[in-house]
Amino acid sequence: MTTDKPARGRPRRFDPDQAIATAQSLFHARGYDDVSVADLTKAFGINPPSFYAAFGSKAQLYRRVLDRYALTGAIPLLEILGTSRPLAVSLAQVLEQAARAYAADPSATGCMVLEGTRCNDVEAREAACTFHVAAQDVIKNIIAERYPREADQLADYVSTTMAGLSASARHGQSLDRLLTTAQLASVALAHAIPAEM
Structure with missing residues (x-):
């Protein structure tokens, strides 16, 4: 029989990777601003000096x-868009996958990156914005390979739709409604993309 209790006199070993996974769950569920260092140290089972020694800051x-x-929860844009399928089909899959991902965990809805772009902490907000812009650039660059003239407007439309899906999921919109929105947006994209040769 095993137990989670540490041996007498020896503290439980701190696992930074597990702490990061735990922090991801907290930040995703509650948002960056609503998670305090005290919340994090309690969840990790460590004291504040150990927290700052391990991570530097929140x-x-x-x-x-x-x-x-980016490795475990983000939409796999390169995997979806880097295929030979028609672009409209690939972009529709991005939107559908976003809707499903944003509603997958009822306790952590929406996109953690998009929600982080609105937090009050300047350093954290800039980090989230950097990730968000990088994702937008992936979408735009892949569109530009086939449709350089339309790349900006199509990428903006996809990014704006994803932001709306994230916000709607965060406010409790059901998966069915999110998917309907993604499907309607996909119809608009199919009309906006020139016929593929």
């Missing part, structure tokens, strides 16, 4: 959480 921890989110 904003620096958030940056590491964003790195993890």
Whole structure:
């Protein structure tokens, strides 16, 4: 039989990777501003000096959480868009996957990056904005490979739709409604994209 209790006199070993995963859950569920250092140290089972020694600051921890989110929770844009399918089909899949991802966890709705772009902490907000702009650039650059003239407006439309899906999920909109919005947006994209040769 195993137990979670540490051996007498020996503290439980702190696992920074597990702490980052725990922080991701907290930031995603409650937003950056509503998670305090006290909340984090309690969740990690460490004291504030250990927290600052391990992560530097709450904003620096958030940056590491964003790195993890990019690998574990973000929409896989390159995987979806980097195919030979018609662009309208790929962009429709991006929007559908966004709707599904943003509603997947009822306790952590929306896109953590998009929600982070509105937080009050300047350093954390800039980190989230950097990730957001990088995702926008991926979308725009892939569109530009096929449709350089339309790349800006199509990428803006996709990014704006994703932001709306995230905000709507955060406010409790159901998956069915989010998918309907994604499907309507996909119809508009199909009309806006020139016929593929």
